[in-house]
Amino acid sequence: MxxxxxxxxxxxxxxxxxxxxxxxxxxxxxxxxxxxxxxxxxxxxxxxxxxxxxxxxxxxxxxxxxxxxxxxxxxxxxxxxxxxxxxxxxxxxxxxxxxxxxxxxxxxxxxxxxxxxxxxxxxxxxxxxxxxxxxxxxxxLALRRSGAQPGDVLFVSGSPGEAAAGLEMLRRGGSMDSDDPLVLRYLYAQPRLELGRALRGRASAAMDVSDGLLGDLGKLCAASGVCARIDLAELPVSDRLLAAHGREASERLVLLGGDDYELLFTLSAAEADRGQAELRRDFPITRIGEIEAGRGVLCERDGLVVQVAGGGYDHFA
Ligand SMILES: [Mg+2]
Incomplete structure (x- = not known):
């Protein structure tokens, strides 16, 4: 027909x-x-x-x-x-x-x-x-990308990078019917609507991570006219990701992988002091850095600014 x-x-x-x-x-x-x-x-x-x-x-x-x-x-x-x-x-x-x-x-x-x-x-x-x-x-109360201010604290929800790891398994010939948690995370990632509601009137800026944390954070910073400083040691790297890829490759997946539908958001220092514990009770959120005056995104390891090489995973970008 x-x-x-x-x-x-x-x-x-x-x-x-x-x-x-x-x-x-x-x-x-x-x-x-x-x-x-x-x-x-x-x-x-x-x-x-x-x-x-x-x-x-x-x-x-x-x-x-x-x-x-x-x-x-x-x-x-x-x-x-x-x-x-x-x-x-x-x-x-x-x-x-x-x-x-x-x-x-x-x-x-x-x-x-x-x-x-x-x-x-x-x-x-x-x-x-x-x-x-x-x-x-x-x-x-609507959350926007444009409200981040120097002095704000930067958070991300959940375990970004897992979906990209699942996609990589499928690209390497893994079965679409696999019940591997990383594959399921890619095929059925869950949007963070409850967290978004909880951030209303609280977060100074927010956006979802769809194209990779680093690139999307760059968009948030551009919209807000600020710079973000990330501490690589603070990145949420799940045990599953670590077991499958080791620390360094996992960090790149967290920074460059897409499709997790996690939220990236900023809280003022006062709001972070006041509301962080309550948010943590209800949601898996991780403080990954802070906002300062300037442009772009800086990644730090042991207090030194490092370049994150995207080359190995640029098909996720
Ligand atoms: Mg979006």
Whole structure:
């Protein structure tokens, strides 16, 4: 059956509505949505292309998960509550088992965060997935990249680098069905929405790590007009990463690897004193450095500024 002859969105993605702010969801010409009074609408979109943003032959469930997760991570970085999603699918062929898998990955993550798919579109073409996510935040509390100040303390959540290590295992021929925790971390990385909420009105700046900690931190510093100084000894290197790669390669994975959806954020020194312990109780966060006047990112080891060679892992950049 030709793709245009029936509505795949309707068939695989239409479900009973779960949000009262969806006046009309999938099935009409457009969705009718009711944003809450007094909150700003937060919008993000991302496109994933097979072979470029996910591997050829990646499981449908993982692609469905990632397409939503990468957008939810952007909302987490704004401190937003996600609400609605739109999906545009370009498919070379209709493979029902793959689509069912894709829908499962998408819906499981959507349900976890109370997100409702309210519309979509399908076309025939190369495998490309575009998702748009909409959410809300009080305008004054939204997290931005631009608020870091000299004297602020720099943190990162979780264990960045693990997803890149998992991707590397798959690129070297590892099975997509592997239950290795590093592979699972890459295929099903979880966005940090709860942490983003906890940072509202607290962090001076925030962004998610999608292209690698070092590069993304450079963007935060540029937006804020400041310099970041990182102590390499403070980097969170997980035991799993250390066991698989040793210290030096692990550090490069932490600094240059992408796809973990962790959050990078700054707290004023006073806020760090006041709120750090409470944040630590609820979230795995690590202090990795500080913000000072200047430009760019400096990496230090034993008090000396060192150059981080990206050459060995530049395919993660
Ligand atoms: Mg982002």
């Amino acid at each position: 030709a793709l245009g002859e029936f509505d795949l969105i309707d068939r695989f993605f239409r479900r009973p509505s779960r949000r009262s702010d969806v006046l009309l969801g999938v099935g009409d010409d457009a969705a009718l949505l009711e944003p809450p009074a007094g909150r700003a609408l937060v919008a993000a979109t991302d496109t994933l292309v097979e072979g470029r943003h996910f591997l050829h032959g990646a499981p449908g469930r993982s692609v469905g998960h990632q397409a939503l997760a990468v957008n939810l991570s952007d909302l987490a970085a704004m401190g937003a509550d996600p609400a609605w999603a739109l999906l545009s699918l370009s498919l070379p062929e209709v493979r029902e088992d793959w689509l069912e898998d894709f829908a499962l990955g998408f819906h499981v993550l959507a349900d976890t965060h109370g997100v409702e798919l309210v519309g979509g579109d399908t076309v025939r073409g190369p495998l490309v997935v575009t998702v748009e996510v909409l959410g809300f935040v009080e305008p004054a």
